[in-house]
Amino acid sequence: MAVLLGPPALAADPAPPSAQGPAFIDWSGPYLGIEGSGGASFGQHTFHGTMIGGRAVPDFKTGDATGRNDRSRNATTAVGGLFGGYNWQTGPWLYGIEADVYGANLKRPVASTAPGLGYEGLDPEFSVLRAKTDLYGTLRGRVGVAFDRALVYATFGLAGADVRILATYPDLAGGGVASTRHDLSYLGFTLGAGVQLALTEQLALGIDYRYLDLGGGGRFGLGALPGAAGGPVSTRDASFTSHQMMARLSWHPAGLTPPPETEGTSSPDDRFSLHGQTTFITQGVPGFRAPYTGPASLIGRQVQSTTTATMMLGLKLFEGTELYYNPEFSQGFGLSRTLGVAGFVNGEAQKAGAPYPKLRSNRYFLKQTFGLGGETEDVPDGPNQVATRRAIERVTVVAGKFAIGDYFDANSYAHDPRVDFMNWGLWASGAYDFPANLPGFTQGVMVEYNRPEFALRAAYTQVPKEPSNDVLDPRVFERAGGVVEFEERHVLPVLDQPGKLRLGLFSNVGNTADFRQVVGLTQAGLFADINDAAAATRRPRRKTGFYVNLEQAVSADLGVFARVSANDGRNESLSFTDIDRSVSGGVSLKGTAWERPADTVGIGTSMNGISPSHRAFFANGGVGLLIGDGRLRYAPERALEAYYALSLNKILTVSFNYQLVVNPAYNKDRGPANFLGTRIHADF
Structure with missing residues (x-):
């Protein structure tokens, strides 16, 4: 302890340059x-x-x-x-x-x-x-x-x-x-x-x-x-x-000679960037009330772990032109093989899903920045960011493979399951069915216009060939995902603290089934299994929706956040999860008050729901991306999450996580379920 x-x-004081070691x-x-x-x-x-x-x-x-x-x-x-x-x-x-x-x-x-x-x-x-x-x-x-x-x-x-x-x-x-x-x-x-x-x-x-x-x-x-x-x-x-x-x-009884603690070791002239991370999550769930179990139900009394390890490589080709590549190993499974909860409890679980380390090229993209003149800013070296100097008013174009969450629906307090909240209904807007393959990445183009007081960004990307499919559909002119986000930046006069408000609109066209249609075909006796009806009737269909995302600093150590999102709920989700509407919010507090300024405490809650036709699909035995108990006595799925992130040094953080999910998979007949977890995260 x-x-x-x-x-x-x-964490020693920096030595003078002449005395610094390697x-x-x-x-x-x-x-x-x-x-x-x-x-x-x-x-x-x-x-x-x-x-x-x-x-x-x-x-x-x-x-x-x-x-x-x-x-x-x-x-x-x-x-x-x-x-x-x-x-x-x-x-x-x-x-x-x-x-x-x-x-x-x-x-x-x-x-x-x-x-x-x-x-x-x-x-x-x-x-x-x-x-x-x-x-x-x-x-x-x-x-x-x-x-x-x-x-x-x-x-x-x-x-x-x-x-x-x-x-x-x-x-x-x-x-x-x-x-x-x-x-x-x-x-x-x-x-x-x-x-x-x-x-x-x-x-x-x-x-x-x-x-x-x-x-x-x-x-x-x-x-x-x-x-x-x-x-x-x-x-x-x-x-x-x-x-x-x-x-x-x-x-190590002989001792480990530490490197000097230095700040700002990168300069705007650096051409290369090398960073890495690894995250190890173990979660367990005890038994809970479950009078019946379906093909995609949460199972009690189990422990599962996931591991990811990523290398983040960057190269400045020319002034304003940068190339990035992220190979990543992933291994393990979420609880019940990442099934049974719409707002799933491990945000890293979708990246794993294999009993052995699987190597993927999760990101490879070219970033071009066009400065529009005026004031400039220095950007330090960081993950997927070569140290550079850029204009504050600028246009940025990204083309290649990336995650939609790299640029959209961001939030300073709830956006990265490797360091903050892990519940899918908290680290993202739950009803935003963002285009992605199974690990959460897609290919396409993102364009952003940035000014000091706001940013406007849009993306056009590939979608999976079918729901929960690892293969991205190459027919980008027939089936694709589009999103536009407006980000407003402000300082509240009363608090004299910064905040951001993001409004996003999305529209995806993918190969999906219509809930009303498959329920009708099944009840008419044309299909014995509603999932066979869904598979047989999939064709290009559109899903539209929105999200509102707020973050606000209350003080230098305390911040609050909130999200609201919804989609039309008519057709199957393609990528993210089985949520048609979601509300979430919480607080994040640094540990300065107890002399641990690098530690973080987070408490958040979410409530997820689905449309009437989506409920009928599950009630008739449907299986979605993550859930399907074989039957359904509907109630909104509610979750509470609390974590303590203990910073051991600037590289290593150990977190302790608790989650409570009421009505998992929208089913009054199941739960409530308690989840206990630990997370080890390191980056350099």
């Missing part, structure tokens, strides 16, 4: 630490050619019963253990060696009862084969480069694990349950990468990803299977792979 709540140990940490020397994750690691056990009673167990997907079949299942696990190593560093370049030992709780049924073995009619969750992995060990080399207080590195080396293979089956002849066991040891390889950040002169916090391929073993037996099938149980090979993401706390 002294480390977390006390003044950052590295602008990065020296990580040389030994280190020890602990590591672990809850629900952010994934593994897959695969059985090749499983035989029971002399017959091949049919493949789940293909029905292959030739003995060549593969039977595999993914599993999520919690892992944790100890690590240690030694670093050598020359300038910013580091190389070292590291070993770790950690336990896991990776277990998953692999082959369930199969047709033809005499077990038809049994519980489908009953398992013939089960694999359990308890203990891992790795020996890895690593190479990296130091930036400021951060170290980015890659790893490679050997990995081993102990695995128990169990065959468990009902004894249909003698009654009861019979089982047998086979122990295996694996030795394979591991590759990975990570980032760590110095907290104090001896402690560092990091996030580490590794991929393990432990190969396979030869044929082995699992004893004799009694009952209807009879005969031995065997498999030709059992292989195992795993993706693991862990948070790590390390102790």
Whole structure:
């Protein structure tokens, strides 16, 4: 607690230029630490050619019963253990060696009862084969480069694990349950990468990803299977792979030499910009009232994690012309695979959605600024911003791939789920169905005219080919999204504090279904499933709406915000979420009063609703982008969110988050649901 709540140990006064050391940490020397994750690691056990009673167990997907079949299942696990190593560093370049030992709780049924073995009619969750992995060990080399207080590195080396293979089956002849066991040891390889950040002169916090391929073993037996099938149980090979993401706390007894604290190290003449961020979110939900469950319902009693890591590269090609590129890794899932709540509780969840780190080029765009004369301003180096000098009155054109939220519906107090509010109904205007692929990005053009007292901006972008589709529709002259926003800037005379009011109008044309039409077709008996009716009747349709977005500083530390948004509610949403109208607001307070000026406390609330035809769609079994309980007893979805963002230093922030959602998915029959979360965010 002294480390977390006390003044950052590295925040020393700048040394004079002659005494300043290198602008990065020296990580040389030994280190020890602990590591672990809850629900952010994934593994897959695969059985090749499983035989029971002399017959091949049919493949789940293909029905292959030739003995060549593969039977595999993914599993999520919690892992944790100890690590240690030694670093050598020359300038910013580091190389070292590291070993770790950690336990896991990776277990998953692999082959369930199969047709033809005499077990038809049994519980489908009953398992013939089960694999359990308890203990891992790795020996890895690593190479990296130091930036400021951060170290980015890659790893490679050997990995081993102990695995128990169990065959468990009902004894249909003698009654009861019979089982047998086979122990295996694996030795394979591991590759990975990570980032760590110095907290104090001896402690560092990091996030580490590794991929393990432990190969396979030869044929082995699992004893004799009694009952209807009879005969031995065997498999030709059992292989195992795993993706693991862990948070790590390390102790460096030799000490970490900090870089000097300097301000304004970038100059307007800098041509390059290099920044990065990583965000690790873990959320859990206990049980709640749920008399029934549909295909897209929130499930209680679970914990899930998401991780994103982004590199932000910028290059000034010419005066006023800049090029940007953002590769991003993402991994993990939101609770219930990001389903069950219209105003979802993790704003990073849509960027993840994979059991292994997925690399995407989320942004690549060209920005051209045309100065219109008059007063100028210096813009410091920052994420996706090369240090430059520009005219205050200007026209800016952006072309390429970007997020609509980069330029529209911004708010100083509620706009970035990596650092402030995470609920979808709070960090954005919930009823604005902004065009985007699954991670939240689109391609198009944005134009902005800026003056000191206001800004006017507009964008024309691609939309997904279908609702919740990752492929953007290339027919931009037939199906596209348009938005216009007016931003007014003011200073309230009474408070002498700045504020902004944004008004946005949007209109999207995408391949969607009409709610009234699909409800009518289903009730007339032309479709047994309303979702089949929606899929069969999708065609280019327009969705229009608006949002109003206010932010106002009350003092230097206290700010308030509010949003109101609505759309026509006639057709399916394409990208964002199942909301037709939304109201939200809250407060954000810096911690100056308790001598933590870099900390932030936020409290916000939102209420979301849907149109009558949208309600009828869900009441008849419809499944939307995020919700669908199979039936519906309608009530507005209401949410409360509170967070405390604890700034450990200028790079690292740890947040504690609580959310309460009443009537999740607009259903009086479910909830209320409580959500607890933690968030680790680092940027450099």
